[in-house]
């Protein structure tokens with residue numbers, strides 16, 4: 001959920017935010033402050049208590065990140081709880097971590113008032129976005145989301161552990177590590193889905209976790225930079241030619257060619273001193289030697305599936321949703337929201353049922369557009385013929 005300023009949509013959003021006169025914020029938004037954050041919220045969306053909870057979560061994220069990254073921003077982070085966007089739950093503009101110029105203050109945005117529907121947990125999202133700020137330049141590398149999720153340290157309240165790998169692989173929420181991390185040669189839909197979202201964030205986070213434990217943060221950070229230059233992105237090669245790839249923020253804009261797998265592999269041995277196959281084997285061994293706790297495993301898989309489905313739906317809405325009626329949008333949102341409420345209440349069966357309802361509704365919305373596109377293609381073929 002990193003949004004660099006070079007991403008057009010983020011740029012637009014930030015341009016809007018930054019061009020608003022200070023007086024406009026004073027009228028429209030309320031503020032709370034703490035040692036490391038300036039928090040902005042709208043009183044019609046959130047109560048002061050909720051904003052203070054977010055501020056306390058942000059302070060705890062700061063402490064956690066300061067320990068993990070061995071550094072901290074030179075000035076307060078602006079935490080905006082008001083962003084109105086689709087396709088992501090939050091964004092971060094890390095800026096220069098050493099800058100004390102208020103014009104370049106790091107900025108984090110979180111759809112805090114919508115987390116009931118989005119469902120991934122407020123502490124997770126805040127940890128993740130704050131981690132983007134602390135990781136600075138590495139946030140924009142292919143392991144950037146993995147680094148932020150490793151630092152977040154949990155998902156849907158479940159602490160990250162090696163067994164996650166086994167549980168996700170068993171549920172087919174996994175991309176073969178050679179394909180994901182080295183060659184880019186794997187199937188992926190145009191819009192991010194539960195499998196590719198989980199791979200880019202969680203699978204990458206599990207690798208980051210392993211590498212940091214084995215080699216320490218500083219050595220890992222040197223590796224991540226070299227690896228990023230060689231790999232470019234961990235999106236599928238199938239998406240390289242797509243405008244926007246899986247995201248409205250067009251992460252792939254600088255890269256149109258598949259990576260050189262040999263060069264990518266070399267970055268492991270050059271900076272970590274061990275070959276990729278050796279590292280992969282040790283990492284996979286660690287993940288498969290820990291038993292999967294059954295209830296937590298099911299919960300993790302369902303939480304990743306719900307969230308990946310929401311991301312997929314919102315990405316689709318951004319591209320094709322102009323004609324989707326408001327009542328249909330509300331029905332989908334209600335079904336996802338109910339799935340997440342059931343998750344929060346620990347009722348996995350009810351959550352799975354509401355998820356199926358949401359997915360069926362999304363499928364029904366997508367179908368007429370898919371038919372129209374197929375018809376247009378047929379007409380095109382006929383005209384050419």
Ligand SMILES: [Zn+2]
Pocket residue numbers: 001002003128132145148
């Ligand atoms: Zn992110």
